[in-house]
Amino acid sequence: MAQDADDNWERQVRKGWLELAILASIWSERLYGLDILRRLEADSDLIVAEGTIYPILNRLKRDRLVESKWVESQAGHPRKYYWLTAAGRRRTIAMARHAAGFLTRIQELLAPLLAEEE
């Protein structure tokens, strides 16, 4: 039961960070869905079900934070590439600042507790 609650909490936290992680992954280059996933798998621990990034990208596009284009690939099937719009860059920066500040405060809050644990 406690294990379930832990899992659920962890899932919620991941879900919350996922949108920022996706935006950050296309900060400096155009990537297609699976590329974004690979980037997130390599650099973070955020993915729960792989499919969840696609509806998020879909919404980011509807909100005009990202733009996308189908590009033919040598793999034999086209890939949908995503990149940030000007509004997307502004939002990503705002989210990143917010997240960094938040992390600092949480770390300060947790430091004494973690020190005691050691």
Add this chain to the structure above:
Amino acid sequence: MSHPERLQTRIDAYLMQLRRSLGELPPEEVADILREIRGHILERADAAGDMSEERLVAILQALGRPEDLAPLYQAEALVARARTSYSPTLLLRGALRWAMLSVRGFAIFLTGLVGYGIALGFLAGGFGKMIAPHDVGAWVSPGSFSIGTTNNPYAHDVLGWWLVPVGLAVGASALVGTTWVLRWSLGFAHLRRPMPGGSV
């Protein structure tokens, strides 16, 4: 059935289920989504090299069940369409979709339901009074108030002809007010996803 065919059938079955679950989205958007997901599966399969049925099952499992994936698209799409709409049914459907995802959405959906209910009641009373002035009224009896017809002999009509302007005015205000409240609150729907540290 040969081995590659069996794998292809499995992929098709997955995409078919996704298409079915995506039902209410515009067809061109559905086609785009299926194309992207198919590409994901094929590319994961390519990367796996020698393809086995177990490997494909693992790829599809990692992707998530179509029934779980589709509502994520729909909730976003329906709420997005609803927040720029003036249609009570679309607004309520958007709120209902949101209601399934969060307590806040549920509260908004209830507000919409009650608001439109009040609007309907007063408008019906106002129009009803014009059509059947002797039967329709704003009835007050000990412990109850109702607009419409009554067979309670102790009830008396407090508004009389005033029910026409009052009913129409209150009904129209409730209609417009509820529409604006729904549109306004649906505008926040996508900002209120769980983000550690609050919404940005």
